[in-house]
Amino acid sequence: DVKVTQSSRYLVKRTGEKVFLECVQDMDHENMFWYRQDPGLGLRLIYFSYDVKMKEKGDIPEGYSVSREKKERFSLILESASTNQTSMYLCASRGMGYEQYFGPGTRLTVT
Amino acid sequence: AQTVTQSQPEMSVQEAETVTLSCTYDTSESDYYLFWYKQPPSRQMILVIRQEAYKQQNATENRFSVNFQKAAKSFSLKISDSQLGDAAMYFCAYRNYFNNDMRFGAGTRLTVKP
Numbered sequence: 392d393v394k395v396t397q398s399s400r401y402l403v404k405r406t407g408e409k410v411f412l413e414c415v416q417d418m419d420h421e422n423m424f425w426y427r428q429d430p431g432l433g434l435r436l437i438y439f440s441y442d443v444k445m446k447e448k449g450d451i452p453e454g455y456s457v458s459r460e461k462k463e464r465f466s467l468i469l470e471s472a473s474t475n476q477t478s479m480y481l482c483a484s485r486g487m488g489y490e491q492y493f494g495p496g497t498r499l500t501v502t
Numbered sequence: 503a504q505t506v507t508q509s510q511p512e513m514s515v516q517e518a519e520t521v522t523l524s525c526t527y528d529t530s531e532s533d534y535y536l537f538w539y540k541q542p543p544s545r546q547m548i549l550v551i552r553q554e555a556y557k558q559q560n561a562t563e564n565r566f567s568v569n570f571q572k573a574a575k576s577f578s579l580k581i582s583d584s585q586l587g588d589a590a591m592y593f594c595a596y597r598n599y600f601n602n603d604m605r606f607g608a609g610t611r612l613t614v615k616p
Binding site (some may be wrong): 435 | 511545
């Protein structure tokens with residue numbers, strides 16, 4: 392079974408803190424994604440990566456950056472967390488096929 | 503840009519009955535995938551069913567089937583013999599064959615009543 396894991400299920404951070412969300416997949420997938428999920432808005436793409444050290448902006452990249460130093464790991468970074476970044480964050484990966492596999496999500500609260 | 507619309511924020515169904523979730527999308531492309539994903543209360547999203555746009559036959563996976571109307575840009579999900587475990591958020595999604603990013607609708611929360 393494909394497994395996508397995220398470092399935390401719940402995270403509480405203070406405004407202005409630097410926040411790292413980690414995602415690891417075990418299927419040697421080329422493509423990895425970070426989404427933000429908010430009620431009534433569905434999933435919105437923040438960033439994706441199609442190879443090591445490669446990244447592309449999604450629909451809402453402002454306030455976020457990413458890092459992919461190894462194929463299996465894709466990190467989302469909030470340089471200076473703000474309250475409007477309180478949300479559910481979902482990581483996903485996909486190989487050459489059609490199916491995208493998701494992690495369990497990280498519920499981030501910024502106070 | 504492609505958009506995906508789910509017009510039903512919430513739906514409910516009696517156990518063992520049938521329910522249909524609606525989805526429409528907007529695209530000028532001819533080659534694409536459509537998906538329905540399920541997100542149970544534990545939050546891990548899983549793929550329920552997919553449809554390739556070039557296939558005229560509607561996809562079926564056990565109790566789940568779709569009604570794909572390409573000209574109308576409609577992609578509804580039918581769940582037959584609903585079970586309590588079907589209770590979840592359901593997301594409709596679109597992806598062009600050649601693009602990496604997937605577009606999601608806002609989701610429909612399905613409640614199954616015993």
